[in-house]
Structure formats: structure tokens, C-alpha cells
Amino acid sequence: MPQTLDDLAEMSGVSRATVSRVINGGPVSEATRNRVLEVIERTNYRPNMAARSLASGRSGLVGVVLHIPPAMLFKDPYFALLLEGMTDALAEQAGGMMLWLGNRTKEETLDRILQVGILDGVIVTANTLDDPLVDGLLASEMPTVLVGHRQADLSASYVDVDHIAAAEELTSHLIDIGRRRIGHISGRRGTVSGEDRLTGYRQAMARVGLPVEGLVEDGDFTPEGGYAAASSLLDQGVDALFCGNDLSAEGALRAIRHRGLRVPEDVALAGFDDLSLAAELDPPLTTVDQGVEDQGAAAAHALFDLLKDSEGGPRRVTLPTKLVIRQSTVGGVPAR
Amino acid sequence: MPQTLDDLAEMSGVSRATVSRVINGGPVSEATRNRVLEVIERTNYRPNMAARSLASGRSGLVGVVLHIPPAMLFKDPYFALLLEGMTDALAEQAGGMMLWLGNRTKEETLDRILQVGILDGVIVTANTLDDPLVDGLLASEMPTVLVGHRQADLSASYVDVDHIAAAEELTSHLIDIGRRRIGHISGRRGTVSGEDRLTGYRQAMARVGLPVEGLVEDGDFTPEGGYAAASSLLDQGVDALFCGNDLSAEGALRAIRHRGLRVPEDVALAGFDDLSLAAELDPPLTTVDQGVEDQGAAAAHALFDLLKDSEGGPRRVTLPTKLVIRQSTVGGVPAR
DNA sequence: TTGTACGCGTTATCAT
DNA sequence: ATGATAACGCGTACAA
Numbered sequence: 292m293p294q295t296l297d298d299l300a301e302m303s304g305v306s307r308a309t310v311s312r313v314i315n316g317g318p319v320s321e322a323t324r325n326r327v328l329e330v331i332e333r334t335n336y337r338p339n340m341a342a343r344s345l346a347s348g349r350s351g352l353v354g355v356v357l358h359i360p361p362a363m364l365f366k367d368p369y370f371a372l373l374l375e376g377m378t379d380a381l382a383e384q385a386g387g388m389m390l391w392l393g394n395r396t397k398e399e400t401l402d403r404i405l406q407v408g409i410l411d412g413v414i415v416t417a418n419t420l421d422d423p424l425v426d427g428l429l430a431s432e433m434p435t436v437l438v439g440h441r442q443a444d445l446s447a448s449y450v451d452v453d454h455i456a457a458a459e460e461l462t463s464h465l466i467d468i469g470r471r472r473i474g475h476i477s478g479r480r481g482t483v484s485g486e487d488r489l490t491g492y493r494q495a496m497a498r499v500g501l502p503v504e505g506l507v508e509d510g511d512f513t514p515e516g517g518y519a520a521a522s523s524l525l526d527q528g529v530d531a532l533f534c535g536n537d538l539s540a541e542g543a544l545r546a547i548r549h550r551g552l553r554v555p556e557d558v559a560l561a562g563f564d565d566l567s568l569a570a571e572l573d574p575p576l577t578t579v580d581q582g583v584e585d586q587g588a589a590a591a592h593a594l595f596d597l598l599k600d601s602e603g604g605p606r607r608v609t610l611p612t613k614l615v616i617r618q619s620t621v622g623g624v625p626a627r
Numbered sequence: 628m629p630q631t632l633d634d635l636a637e638m639s640g641v642s643r644a645t646v647s648r649v650i651n652g653g654p655v656s657e658a659t660r661n662r663v664l665e666v667i668e669r670t671n672y673r674p675n676m677a678a679r680s681l682a683s684g685r686s687g688l689v690g691v692v693l694h695i696p697p698a699m700l701f702k703d704p705y706f707a708l709l710l711e712g713m714t715d716a717l718a719e720q721a722g723g724m725m726l727w728l729g730n731r732t733k734e735e736t737l738d739r740i741l742q743v744g745i746l747d748g749v750i751v752t753a754n755t756l757d758d759p760l761v762d763g764l765l766a767s768e769m770p771t772v773l774v775g776h777r778q779a780d781l782s783a784s785y786v787d788v789d790h791i792a793a794a795e796e797l798t799s800h801l802i803d804i805g806r807r808r809i810g811h812i813s814g815r816r817g818t819v820s821g822e823d824r825l826t827g828y829r830q831a832m833a834r835v836g837l838p839v840e841g842l843v844e845d846g847d848f849t850p851e852g853g854y855a856a857a858s859s860l861l862d863q864g865v866d867a868l869f870c871g872n873d874l875s876a877e878g879a880l881r882a883i884r885h886r887g888l889r890v891p892e893d894v895a896l897a898g899f900d901d902l903s904l905a906a907e908l909d910p911p912l913t914t915v916d917q918g919v920e921d922q923g924a925a926a927a928h929a930l931f932d933l934l935k936d937s938e939g940g941p942r943r944v945t946l947p948t949k950l951v952i953r954q955s956t957v958g959g960v961p962a963r
Numbered sequence: 964t965t966g967t968a969c970g971c972g973t974t975a976t977c978a979t
Numbered sequence: 980a981t982g983a984t985a986a987c988g989c990g991t992a993c994a995a
Contacts, residue, residue, distance in 0.1 A: 341686065352743070362707065408676050409745070631972055642982045655981085659981085681986095
């Protein structure tokens with residue numbers, strides 16, 4: 292029984308236009324409004340989004356693109372947390388969310404997204420500088436908000452944190468507690484966040500004149516990568532390790548343990564993200580809280596802001612980070 | 628630049644109807660078909676799904692409902708695996724997927740889903756017997772496929788495994804290796820899978836005349852619940868523990884270790900799901916492979932099948948399970 | 964305040 | 980094989 296505006300109009304003895312006004316808040320007399328509302332209630336009518344979208348151009352539906360292997364959702368809680376922040380915010384303001392994961396190529400995914408043609412806007416994670424998916428969305432008419440910053444385009448709306456400053460602060464903490472041979476396990480090379488954190492590390496080391504040669508090893512944001520990189524850096528002799536994220540720190544911790552070394556006495560260890568995993572490690576991990584959920588929510592809000600007023604230029608949001616000091620760098624001493 | 632059929636029609640000197648036929652495979656002469664295709668290619672035209680849905684009633688969009696706290700996606704890989712199986716299958720046949728997690732109440736979520744009015748069908752996880760969200764979907768016109776079985780309605784399409792038989796097989800394995808005081812940590816009570824696994828356990832024990840009094844403790848599918856339930860059962864004295872899922876087995880393993888007991892010498896341990904976590908535990912965990920990804924994919928295929936031919940009654944799919952024997956029950960001996 | 968009428972981009976039916 | 984033309988359900992100027 293396909294309820295339409297016409298059905299309601301007939302049932303309440305008014306024109307379709309009036310029913311539409313009741314629903315969308317147009318000028319209607321109190322009397323007829325109540326009469327129509329009563330009918331709407333009785334039939335629990337639901338407007339057809341497709342038709343509404345066609346007529347008004349707005350659907351209340353937004354897209355979310357996390358172009359990652361679906362298994363990443365549980366392998367790296369970062370993505371699930373991001374999704375959580377988005378869905379929380381979207382549940383309030385959007386009628387629904389379409390989701391694309393990395394099941395197809397970026398080009399195919401881009402095609403699908405643009406083909407739907409019913410989305411009000413999309414949120415997409417932007418990890419790398421050149422990303423055909425992100426580029427395609429930005430080049431399209433689709434209102435787009437990135438999670439992640441790309442120096443290239445200041446014309447894009449995005450939400451991000453200052454990875455460089457955060458990494459510099461964390462590295463300085465390692466220096467402050469007296470470490471001198473501080474190794475860095477990078478994030479996946481080519482990712483903006485990975486490169487930025489590396490830059491922050493380098494800047495902090497340079498500022499106090501500490502060498503970094505041979506102290507940087509490529510990681511890939513995974514525990515396995517962290518383990519391998521840590522093994523290599525331990526060979527070089529380090530008294531601290533700053534890992535590209537918490538997951539790689541988890542791997543690094545295993546590598547340290549396998550050598551019979553202690554954390555933090557022999558090697559101070561730090562990560563990035565502050566996933567719940569960080570507090571649960573033994574010892575609890577010093578890391579950077581980058582407010583992943585907040586980033587997701589902020590991206591949703593930025594998109595709604597953009598949709599409300601498409602003028603006003605791109606929305607650029609940089610959220611604060613917080614250094615979280617735990618026993619993996621200051622063992623025994625409680626976190627301040 | 629909103630490319631429409633009319634634009635293409637004008638550019639290729641034919642009528643809108645002909646362009647539509649070219650796209651949807653109607654009868655068109657080879658010559659004009661090529662001419663139109665060339666224009667389509669050049670303009671990389673994308674049909675508007677909203678309009679298409681309005682006119683044909685089909686959108687190519689399907690909904691997926693996992694009414695869980697979003698954080699569950701990484702806390703219990705089961706859900707992410709299920710989603711992976713679905714997205715893989717959907718990516719091939721669907722134009723896109725809408726996703727609802729447990730950000731709102733079931734009633735609110737149901738309302739949102741039905742309101743979209745553009746979905747061809749939905750897949751929803753059915754955990755409990757009475758679920759207003761599932762009931763509402765089944766009562767609606769929306770083609771619906773459940774992941775999980777509910778004895779109540781044989782009229783619904785669903786995908787599931789035989790939890791009772793799988794649990795019985797697993798319990799029998801524990802009996803076969805000589806265990807007699809076999810405890811069971813149930814899944815969350817009220818869930819069909821939890822109750823069914825408990826039933827399977829009871830049946831296996833009853834078949835060989837083993838008592839179960841005091842040997843069943845309620846769990847909730849979480850490591851914490853598993854830890855608590857295991858502690859209590861260890862007080863009773865058990866030589867084996869069958870846990871409602873792999874996660875609770877992980878918690879149970881911690882409880883066993885805390886008492887200085889060995890697995891499997893003192894207590895044999897088994898789970899359910901065969902998440903990757905199971906193979907990575909120390910010792911590797913005996914469990915039931917219930918093909919989570921396959922269930923997700925099967926649900927998607929069942930939905931497409933249903934959409935293709937809405938007659939033919941409900942699709943009922945029961946997938947096979949596989950007992951996976953590892954060192955947590957037969958320590959030292961390699962898995963057969 | 965209310966109704967009429969047109970347009971949104973497609974599919975589908977009917978002539979031609 | 981092709982082209983008009985009528986739906987699909989809704990929003991919205993415009994007229995009344």
C-alpha cells in the first residue's frame with residue numbers, strides 16, 4: 292500500500308500541496324494542519340526519499356568512504372572509532388548513511404558513488420597525497436569533507452589534527468626523560484599522517500641536536516610491521532622508540548620483550564592514537580590522543596555545515612591532540 | 628553540469644527513449660547504439676538513481692542493519708567479518724549499501740529505514756527472539772533477509788548455521804578426549820545462538836549420561852564475561868570449558884592462567900566462531916568454524932535471489948560448520 | 964491560506 | 980527500430 296501525498300490529500304480533503312506544506316512547515320492554517328497531521332499519524336505515512344530528492348535536490352542521505360580492506364575495521368580500531376564518531380553525529384542529522392569500504396578499486400568505487408546521484412554529500416578518509424578516489428570526489432559536484440589533510444588543496448574541506456606538532460611534542464617528551472638514541476618506526480610511507488609524524492620527530496631531534504641517521508625504520512601501521520622495524524632498530528641500539536601508531540607499538544613491544552629487554556628501563560616506548568589498546572598494554576603505553584571519534588563527528592558536522600551554506604568556502608577544522616603519558620616511558624611514576 | 632538523458636538525446640540526435648534503451652538493453656539498431664554509446668562515453672554520463680528508482684521501483688541500493696554499539700565492530704571481529712562477507716557480495720551486484728548501526732533505538736532505526744523508501748531490500752542480524760526492529764521489517768513490505776534463525780517465523784528468509792548440532796559436536800569432542808566435568812560458559816542469554824549452543828551442549832552431555840548441574844554459567848560473548856564465568860566454574864572444579872564464543876574463551880583462558888592451571892592438561896578449552904584470534908591464542912584454540920564471512924555473503928545472495936523472484940517463498944539457508952581442533956584441547960598433538 | 968500546474972530524470976507503454 | 984507521452988512522488992513558484 293504505497294502511501295503518497297495524493298492519498299493523504301484525498302483522505303484529508305485538501306490538495307497535495309497543502310499536505311506537503313504541513314510536512315515541510317509551510318504556511319497552513321491551524322485547523323487544516325491538525326486535520327492533516329491526524330491523517331498522517333493514522334496512516335504513519337513516510338515520504339519517499341527518491342521523489343523528494345528528485346524534486347528538491349536534497350535527500351538527507353550522506354555517503355561515507357573508508358577505502359580500507361573490510362577486515363581493517365577490527366584489525367585497526369582507528370577506523371571503527373572513526374566510523375563510530377561519524378554514525379553518532381549522522382544519526383542525529385541525516386536520514387541515513389551509505390558506506391563504501393575497499394571492496395573494489397578506487398576508480399570503481401568513485402564511479403559507484405557518483406552514480407547514486409542521490410547523496411547530499413560524502414565524507415572520505417584521505418590518507419595519501421594522490422588518491423584518485425579523493426581527487427575524483429573533489430573534482431565532482433559532490434559536497435565532500437575529507438578526514439585527513441592534504442597540503443595540495445586548500446580548496447577542500449577537511450578535518451585533521453596537527454600530526455607534526457603532536458609528534459614533535461611526543462618526541463620532546465622522550466628527550467625530556469633523558470633518552471638520546473630515539474628511534475622512529477614510521478607509519479606507512481606515502482601517507483600524510485605517517486610523513487607528518489616523521490617530520491615532527493625529525494624536528495624535535497634536530498632542535499636539540501640529536502642525530503637521526505639509522506634511527507628511522509619504515510613501518511606500515513601494523514603490529515607485524517612494528518615488530519620487524521623494532522627488531523631492526525634494536526640492532527642499532529636505541530633507548531626509546533616512537534612508533535607511528537599504537538598498533539605498531541604493540542608489535543614493537545613484542546620485539547623488545549623477545550630480546551629480554553625491559554620497558555621503559557631499557558627502551559622507552561610510545562605510540563600514536565590512544566586506542567583503548569594503549570591503556571591495556573603491559574606496561575600501559577604513552578601515546579598521543581588524537582580524538583579519533585571527535586574527528587569523525589567533526590567531519591559529519593562540517594559536512595552538514597557545508598550543505599547548509601555551500602558558499603562560505605571550504606570548512607577547515609584542526610582538532611587538538613593530547614599527549615598521554617603512561618608507564619611505557621615513565622615506569623613506576625603515575626601519569627601526570 | 629547535470630547530465631540527463633535529454634542532454635544525451637540531443638547530443639546524439641535521437642530521442643530520450645532511445646538513449647534509455649541503449650543503456651538498459653532495449654532493441655536498438657547497431658548504428659545508433661554505437662553513436663549513442665560514443666556520446667555516453669565522452670560525457671561519462673551516470674544515470675540518476677533517484678529518478679530511476681522512482682520510475683522503475685528498483686534502485687540497486689540495499690540496507691544492512693547491525694544493531695550493535697559501533698565499537699563492537701572492533702571488539703568482536705564477528706561483526707566486521709560478517710560485514711566483510713556482505714560488502715564483498717554486495718559490491719558485485721548492488722549499486723550501494725546503506726548501513727545502520729546501533730546508534731539509535733531499534734524503533735527509531737526501523738523508522739529511518741522504512742522512511743528512506745528507496746531501498747530494494749535489507750539484511751538484518753537477528754539475535755533475539757523478539758526484536759522490534761526485525762519484527763517491524765518483516766511486517767513491512769521491505770524484502771528482508773535475516774542473519775540468524777528465529778524458530779518463531781518460518782515465513783522469513785534467513786541465513787544461519789545449526790548451532791545446536793555444532794555445539795553438540797564440539798562437546799562430544801571434549802567427551803571423546805576423556806573429559807567428564809565439562810563446563811559451559813553460555814553466550815548472552817536470550818540470544819538464539821547462545822541458547823542453541825547451550826542446548827547442543829546439554830544434549831551431548833545427556834547422551835552419555837554426564838551431569839551438567841552447576842556446570843553452566845551465563846556469559847555474554849565478551850572476554851570479561853568469559854573471565855568471570857570461568858572463575859566461577861573453576862571453583863566448581865572442571866576439566867574442560869566450552870565457551871559460547873572465541874572472545875569469551877579468551878577471557879576464560881586468562882582466568883585459567885591466573886590460577887596457575889595449564890591448558891589443556893588441567894582444563895581443556897574450546898570456543899565458537901573461529902575468529903583469527905582463535906589460532907593466535909597460546910595455546911591455539913579449538914573452536915567451531917561457522918563461516919562468518921560466508922554467512923554474510925550468503926545473506927546478500929539470498930536477498931538478490933529474493934528480489935529477482937519475490938514469489939517462490941522465503942529463502943532459508945543453513946550453512947555447514949566445521950569443528951577445528953587445536954592444541955587447547957589436544958595439546959602437543961597436531962590438529963588432525 | 965489554499966489550489967493549480969509545472970519540473971525533477973527516469974522507465975515503460977503505446978503508436979508509428 | 981524509433982519517437983511521443985504518460986507515469987513515478989514530491990517540491991514549489993504562481994495564481995487565486
